[in-house]
Amino acid sequence: GENVEQHPSTLSVQEGDSAVIKCTYSDSASNYFPWYKQELGKRPQLIIDIRSNVGEKKDQRIAVTLNKTAKHFSLHITETQPEDSAVYFCAAIAPNNNDMRFGAGTRLTVKP
Amino acid sequence: NAGVTQTPKFQVLKTGQSMTLQCAQDMNHEYMSWYRQDPGMGLRLIHYSVGAGITDQGEVPNGYNVSRSTTEDFPLRLLSAAPSQTSVYFCASSYSSYSNQPQHFGDGTRLSIL
Numbered sequence: 001g002e003n004v005e006q007h008p009s010t011l012s013v014q015e016g017d018s019a020v021i022k023c024t025y026s027d028s029a030s031n032y033f034p035w036y037k038q039e040l041g042k043r044p045q046l047i048i049d050i051r052s053n054v055g056e057k058k059d060q061r062i063a064v065t066l067n068k069t070a071k072h073f074s075l076h077i078t079e080t081q082p083e084d085s086a087v088y089f090c091a092a093i094a095p096n097n098n099d100m101r102f103g104a105g106t107r108l109t110v111k112p
Numbered sequence: 113n114a115g116v117t118q119t120p121k122f123q124v125l126k127t128g129q130s131m132t133l134q135c136a137q138d139m140n141h142e143y144m145s146w147y148r149q150d151p152g153m154g155l156r157l158i159h160y161s162v163g164a165g166i167t168d169q170g171e172v173p174n175g176y177n178v179s180r181s182t183t184e185d186f187p188l189r190l191l192s193a194a195p196s197q198t199s200v201y202f203c204a205s206s207y208s209s210y211s212n213q214p215q216h217f218g219d220g221t222r223l224s225i226l
Contacts, residue, residue: 001171006154009152031212032212032213034214034215042219043202043217043218043219043220044155044202045217046214046215049214089154089155091155093212094212095212097212098143098145098160098162098168099157099160099170099171100145100157100212100215101157101171102147102154102155102156103154104152104153104154105152105154
């Protein structure tokens with residue numbers, strides 16, 4: 001089955017700096033890659049997703065890039081703010097497959 | 113719309129006890145799933161369902177049963193609770209019968225097995 005690895009496990013940045021979280025996946029057939037944000041004690045919430053037919057997607061300060069050849073995708077957060085502090089999870093899934101696999105998560109801390 | 117509703121929010125069980133975690137969604141979603149979240153291990157899929165009457169196993173199904181008698185409800189049953197099942201359990205749903213669509217999560221059930 002699919003295996004997703006996520007790095008780093010913790011990330012600390014100063015307010016206003018950029019943050020990058022990287023994930024690799026093993027199944028070359030995977031075609032959907034969501035990112036979820038989970039604040040302490042809360043539910044995971046989708047913040048952005050990308051499908052394999054595009055290489056990059058942007059939504060205000062958040063962007064995701066996908067490199068299908070290398071089988072990795074990354075989350076980029078620019079102009080970070082303290083409210084961006086949370087745990088971020090990447091995930092991947094192949095078509096006709098119902099077993100979405102998640103990375104282990106990255107705890108992002110934005111220091112004011 | 114309430115979205116995905118999970119009950120209870122917290123539960124403490126003794127080893128060997130059984131219980132059912134409830135999950136309901138009011139979005140008419142076909143796909144529903146149960147995950148467990150343990151520190152440092154992300155979310156792992158326990159069971160999922162692509163529609164009423166259809167269920168299947170995920171990555172970590174042992175010790176759990178599910179059923180899907182209606183589109184709205186997807187309960188998770190712990191048959192004989194073990195300390196290793198201490199975790200936070202999340203139910204999620206998406207409109208497609210394939211989970212490669214955005215998933216909506218419930219607030220979670222924090223379960224402790226003594």
